[in-house]
Amino acid sequence: MTNSLEKIPREIVDIESAALRDIYAQRKREAKAKGQKLSQEAVAERCGWAGQSAVSQYMTGRMPLNIEALLKLSKALNFFPAQVSERLSRDMPTLYLSEESGKYSAERTSNATPINYVRAKLPVIGMASAGKLEELIEKQEIDEWVDAPGATGPRAFALRIEGISMEPKFSDGEKVIIDPDLDWCFGDYVFARRLSTNTGTFKQIKREGDDLYLSALNEHFEPRYIKLSEDWIIVGKARWKLTDL
Known part of the structure; x- marks a missing residue:
């Protein structure tokens, strides 16, 4: 299975991080329309991470996505994993x-x-x-x-x-x-x-x-x-x- 230690082309990382940012921005707009707020800190908490640093690194592409992180983010932001990473979705559970x-x-x-x-x-x-x-x-x-x-x-x-x-x-x-x-x-x-x-x-x-x-x-x-x-x-x-x- 693909993991974060493999050499991933920069263009792939950029595409995945951009897709993740777009989804995050969309969820922020949806939350605002309901009179709610969504922050990277809130996303990190939903993922079970100590702080928003990991969320930021995945969204900016400083850290390539791995299967575990993609699964957690897909749950936290309510999207299909393949919408962000075709690379990882080929080897991950389809739930x-x-x-x-x-x-x-x-x-x-x-x-x-x-x-x-x-x-x-x-x-x-x-x-x-x-x-x-x-x-x-x-x-x-x-x-x-x-x-x-x-x-x-x-x-x-x-x-x-x-x-x-x-x-x-x-x-x-x-x-x-x-x-x-x-x-x-x-x-x-x-x-x-x-x-x-x-x-x-x-x-x-x-x-x-x-x-x-x-x-x-x-x-x-x-x-x-x-x-x-x-x-x-x-x-x-x-x-x-x-x-x-």
């Missing part, structure tokens, strides 16, 4: 870290920022950890990464199947690529999270009348059907299955 989002959601809004679909490495997580994905990436506690089979949205990840509920199509230990930026429909395989317990499950989504259900493929699994309520959100749709040989 989009948004400061204002405390949970994953499949909701879309008309004024949402367009998604830049990329092919990159994806973090592999188990169902029990899916609700903590952003925290795991920030703390660099992801132990396994896989290459995306194709273009994915910025929040895609590889989910490790646990249990027998989806046999015979999906076996325990297999991996599926979950993409929160894909629209899902009835019959799709999805990963859903229960908000009250922060636990997740991988199931097929079905409809009966006006009700939606998460359905297990294994007809002997209990409970085979889980009725969706306000306590559940659909995190994302499964796009590919990766099988270890």
